[in-house]
C-alpha cells in the first residue's frame with residue numbers, strides 16, 4: 522500500500538492526488554500542520570473527506586458536522602461551486618464528443634454562415650456559458666446576432682432575471698424561449714425580421730428585388746434548435762427528440778414569404794478544454810451519452826445539488842431515502858444502486874440524472890452570471 526504523507530490524499534486506486542481532491546471519498550485524520558490553521562477548534566465530529574474542498578481553500582478538506590454545516594451551506598456561493606467542480610473533474614477521464622456528423626456540419630455551417638443576414642444562437646438556459654461555442658464569435662464576425670436562452674421553463678425566475686440583467690448590462694439582445702411550448706418564438710420571429718430588414722433596403726438602393734431574409738439557427742446539440750424552428754413555423758418540419766445529435770443535416774425552411782430559416786445540427790468544439798463545462802453538458806443531456814461515465818457525472822451532480830441552497834442534503838435524503846452529507850456523490854450513487862437497481866451503478870446514476878432533467882429537485886440553473 523502506498524504511504525500517505527501529510528497533505529496528500531489517496532484515491533481508490535492508491536494514486537496520490539495533488540490537493541487531495543477526487544470523487545472517491547475516504548475518512549482520515551487531517552494533517553496536524555493544516556488542521557491547526559483552522560479557525561474553530563475541531564470537535565470529535567470532524568472528519569476529513571477526500572475529494573471535498575471543505576473549509577475554505579486551505580485544502581485540508583475538514584468539515585464540522587451538525588448545525589455548522591447548515592450555516593456553511595447558506596454561505597456557499599457560485600464561485601465556490603465552480604471551484605469545486607473544477608477540482609472534482611480534474612481526476613476524471615476527459616469527456617469528449619465529436620461524432621462525424623458534427624465535423625461535417627461545422628465545415629458546411631461555416632460556409633452557410635456567410636449567406637446569413639442574421640444568426641440566432643440558441644443556448645441552454647441552465648448552462649448559458651457551457652453552451653457557448655468558443656469559435657462562434659470568430660465565425661460570426663460582424664454578422665447580426667440574436668442570443669436565445671431556450672428551456673426557460675427549466676430555470677427559476679431568479680435565474681432568468683440574473684441572466685437578463687447580465688446580458689442587458691452588456692447591451693446583448695437576449696430572448697428567453699420555450700421550444701416545447703412556443704413561448705418567445707413570436708418575439709424571436711419579429712426580431713429576426715426587424716434585424717435583417719436593412720438587407721432589403723440596401724438591395725432596393727442597388728435596384729435589386731427584395732428577397733426573403735436568411736436566418737441561421739445554430740447552437741450546441743439538444744438545446745432546442747429544431748423545436749424552436751418548428752414552433753416558429755407552427756409545423757413539424759425538423760426532427761426534434763429528447764437526445765443530442767438528432768438533426769444530422771443542414772436544412773433550409775421557409776417562414777412566411779419574407780424569412781428563410783436554416784436549422785442546423787448541434788455543434789460542439791472538437792476538444793472540450795473546460796471539463797467542468799463538459800460535465801455540465803452531460804448533466805443537462807447536451808452531449809452524447811457514450812462520451813461520459815454516468816456514475817461520475819451523477820456523483821458530481823449529487824455533490825453540486827447538496828451545496829445548492831435551493832436543494833441541499835435534505836432534498837436528496839427525502840427523495841432517495843438515503844442518508845447523506847452530500848460530500849461523496851459516488852457513495853450516494855452506489856447506495857441507490859444497492860437499494861433499487863441490484864447494485865447496477867449505471868442505472869442508479871441515470872435515475873439521478875433523469876430526476877434532475879425532469880425538474881424533480883426544482884428548476885435550477887447550473888450556472889450563474891459571472892460577477
Ligand SMILES: Nc1nc2c(ncn2[C@@H]2O[C@H](COP(=O)(O)OP(=O)(O)OP(=O)(O)O)[C@@H](O)[C@H]2O)c(=O)[nH]1
Pocket residue numbers: 671672673674675698699700701702741742743744745746747748749760761762763764765766767768769785786787788
Ligand atoms: N422543457 C423543455 N424542453 C424543450 C425545450 N425546447 C426543446 N425541448 C425538448 O428538448 C429536446 C431536444 O430538442 P431539439 O429541438 O431536438 O434540440 P436540437 O437543438 O435541435 O438538437 P440536435 O438535433 O441535437 O441539434 C426535445 O425533446 C424537445 O421537446 C424547452 O424550451 N423546454
